[in-house]
Amino acid sequence: MNRDRLRTEIPPAIVAALDASDAVTTWCDAPNPLWDLVTRTVIVRLGRELLQDGGALGWDRFLATCSSPALKAVGPALPHRTLGAYTVARPLCEWFEAWGAEDAVRQKM
Numbered sequence: 011m012n013r014d015r016l017r018t019e020i021p022p023a024i025v026a027a028l029d030a031s032d033a034v035t036t037w038c039d040a041p042n043p044l045w046d047l048v049t050r051t052v053i054v055r056l057g058r059e060l061l062q063d064g065g066a067l068g069w070d071r072f073l074a075t076c077s078s079p080a081l082k083a084v085g086p087a088l089p090h091r092t093l094g095a096y097t098v099a100r101p102l103c104e105w106f107e108a109w110g111a112e113d114a115v116r117q118k119m
Contacts, residue, residue: 011106011108013045015107016049019052019080028044028048046108049106050108053102053103053111054118054119056080056081057095057098057099059076060081061093072085080102084105098119099112099116100112
């Protein structure tokens with residue numbers, strides 16, 4: 011996953027906690043699953059935001075006012091008339107480079 015992109019979507023305190031968890035997992039020589047878990051959670055949250063009101067958002071207004079770099083990058087390329095969990099999950103997973111997460115996040119949207 012792309013940690014730099016994830017860092018732009020979450021509060022600094024969460025970033026600090028994730029960085030601290032890296033120190034622990036490095037010390038015990040274990041993989042850190044927290045980054046993946048947080049990435050998937052952020053993708054689900056952003057996907058739900060895109061799908062609110064049945065996907066019938068005022069796109070120009072929404073994209074102009076949203077603060078999410080991911081939504082600003084992914085939103086303009088989405089097929090706005092046919093929004094659904096499938097059409098939203100894939101581009102968000104690609105944006106965050108969350109390979110293999112698409113099915114799991116789509117089911118939670």
